[in-house]
Amino acid sequence: MPKPDGIPTRGTKKYTGCWTCRKRGIRCDEKRPCCQNCVVHGVICEGYKLKLCWNDDSESSSMRRLKKNRCLVLYEWKENQLLDQLQIDYFLDRIDTASVFLNPRSLEIENEFGYGPFTVFKASCEVEMSKEHVSQNYESIIGDSETFSLGTRSRIQERLEQNSFEGVFPDLEIEVSLLEFWDRHYSKSLTPVDETEVNPYNLLLKEAFDKPHPADIQRGIFHTVCAICSSFLSTSADLAFIAPEYQNTNFDEYRMFHKIRALNFVSDKYSWKEVGTIEELSFLVGSIYFLLATDSFNSSDEWQIHLRGAVSALKAISDMDGGILISGQGEPEGLSSALQFFCQMTKVAYLESTLYQFSDDVCNKNLTVEDLEFMKYPEDSITESLVYRNSGITPGMMRCLTNIVRFLQVTDSLEAQTSAVKNIEEELVECKPPAFNAGIGSLNPLIVHHQSMIFYTAINLLFLREVKKREPHDLQALVDSGIDHIEMYEEISKNITGLGLFWPCFIVCCEATSKESQARVRQWLEIIEPYGVDTMRRGSRVINTVWHRREDGDQVSWLSVIREIDSSLWLA
Structure with missing residues (x-):
């Protein structure tokens, strides 16, 4: 690889021998993977990989010189190769991410060089995180959280009967089990973190079931929950988290039944969306997103229709209140936060899918990235946003993805393309x-x-x-x-x-x-x-x-x- 102009080469020394020969002060024949000097003398060849080292003031000057240009291996680069900025950032990032849970007390291997970034650790390259440390942190997450729950089996049965809920069979035994399964397992699986207060699905259910809302709303949302749980159980290879007496149940039958009932509810609310209240439309959007999640478990093109429906319902909400609620600024806080999450994830779903959908698909027909401009992602208090806390997506990343899609979808002139590319490059740097x-x-x-x-x-x-x-x-x-x-x-x-x-x-x-x-x-x-x-x-x-x-x-x-x-x- 040629060196850029301005970088001197005179006096550069290449350290190409194995570590063992360097320490023994003898010439290395540089055989791979082990040099013959080490094999003949019966010593362990420490190889040629790079090590990241910190200088010790107590070491001799000769030892410090030995370490000077040798670093912890990230990949087997030759020392005389120069790295571009992308590669340098990549290596530094590996060091940062690998060091998070390492500390001297959690490591068992002595006298090895290890990860940083700014503290010297004794570790090997293959060290694993301390299980005790992970366990302690995990317990701190789940120990004191206030869990939203639909209640005991008897309480769930009571809720369903109060709403004149219809199941596949009159006894509602499987429906109660599905909702119990939601409480104990599945509601947690829809988000990558284990914090009840940031679970948008349960925030929506808490608002729907713990407050006096119309029975048709509560029935409809019950159907969406039963639909998503039975969809998962109809495709999952592991049913160990279901009671033995229910493991032979035909969950696909329940999936189809409750999905049809959920679609009836959504269709009814959608047809009246122009005259519905903001609260009713919020539950409509949440129900549609539940159905979107249901579609991920079975081969179905219906998700495109649901996505268009969610966008339309969100636009109706935005027109009613000027975009306050979907931007997370409205009241009540729980429902507003959940709605903002469903709004932004609907936008992400469109941006991802429109990259490869054909123009005549339902998802893209008469819908472009410009039609999603009303879905504002607030810049303030980003770390408190449910979108960030459940997906890691920041407003800057959303802008970048939006502009990439806009470039591929609508940019035509060469001048516009050049300007768009420059803007995206700048945004990618800023939104890291x-x-x-x-x-x-x-x-x-x-x-x-x-x-x-x-x-x-x-x-x-x-x-x-x-x-x-x-x-x-x-x-x-x-x-x-x-x-x-x-x-x-x-x-x-x-x-x-x-x-x-x-x-x-x-x-x-x-x-x-x-x-x-x-x-x-x-x-x-x-x-x-x-x-x-x-x-x-x-x-x-x-x-x-x-x-x-x-x-x-x-x-x-x-x-x-x-x-x-x-x-x-x-x-x-």
Whole structure:
């Protein structure tokens, strides 16, 4: 790799021998993976990888010189290669994210160099997080939270009967079990963090069921909850969290029954949306989003209709109050916060899907990115926003994704394209997620940080591939960084049942080109397979198709592959 002008080369010393020969002060033959000097003398060859070291004032000057240009391996770069800014940022980011839970008390391996960023740790490159430390933090999350609950089985039965709720059978036994399942398990799985107060689904239910609202609203929302729970149970490979007496139930029958009843409720409210109250329309939007989540478990094109319906209902709310409620500024606080979440996630769903939907699909027909301008994402108190606390998406990232879609969708003249590209590049720099504060005693902020970094990586890859037309092999440092965050997120959240957004992970996985990075992706896909989410299985098929075609030298875009083999896929 040629050196840029202005960087001197005279006096540069290359440290290419193995660490053992360097310490012994002998010439190394540099055989790989172990040098023959070490093999002949029966000593352990410490290899050639880079180590990140901090100088110790008590060390001799010769030892400090030995360490000067050798760092902890991040990847096997030769010392005489220069890194571009993207690669430097990637390596520094790996150090930062790896160090979050490491401290001297949690590590068992001595006399090894380890991760930073600004404290010297004794650790190996393969060290795992302290299980005790993770457990303590996890308990601090769930210990004192006030959990919203539909109540005991008898209380759920009473609620249903009071609302003249109709089930598949009159005894409502399975419906009660479905709602109990929601309380105990499924409501937690819809968000990646374990904080009841930031669960928008339960905020909506709390408003609907704990306050005196009309029975038709409560019945309709009960149907949506039964529909989403039975959809999950009809596709999940693991039913261990269901009582044995219900494991042979035909949940698909309940899914279809309650989905039809939920659609009847939504259709009725939607047809009267122009004269409905803001509160009624808020419940309509929430119910539609529940149905959108239901569609992710079964192959269905209905999500496009639901998405259009949600946009239309949100526009009606915005027209009524000038956009106050959907921007999170209205009262009551709980319903307003939940509505803002459903609004912004509806916008994200449109932006993601419109990239690969054909122009005559229901989702895109007569609907462009300009029609979503009324969905404002407030800039103030972003860390308190349910959108950020459940997905890691900041207003800046939303602007970037919006502008990328706008560029691909409506920008025509060369001058406009040049200006748009420059603006997006500036926004991508400005909207980079802040560094994680390791002093926070909870796993949730760390989970959100990794979610945020994954989403940020995805929009960078989308911009570089689809707007800048960069080749995949030029972006592997960025891809590996994204996979790092996916793996870190999976590791720290394994005691929490929630799932984050699949779309940004999908983007990162599609762009992996090396055998090593693809192996890491396959391992992660195997971890999420038991969740039984149909959109994830279909997304995995697209990922493998992209890889297969690139093996033959075709640098195909995932957009063209998904349009060809699964254009109705909703990447939730």
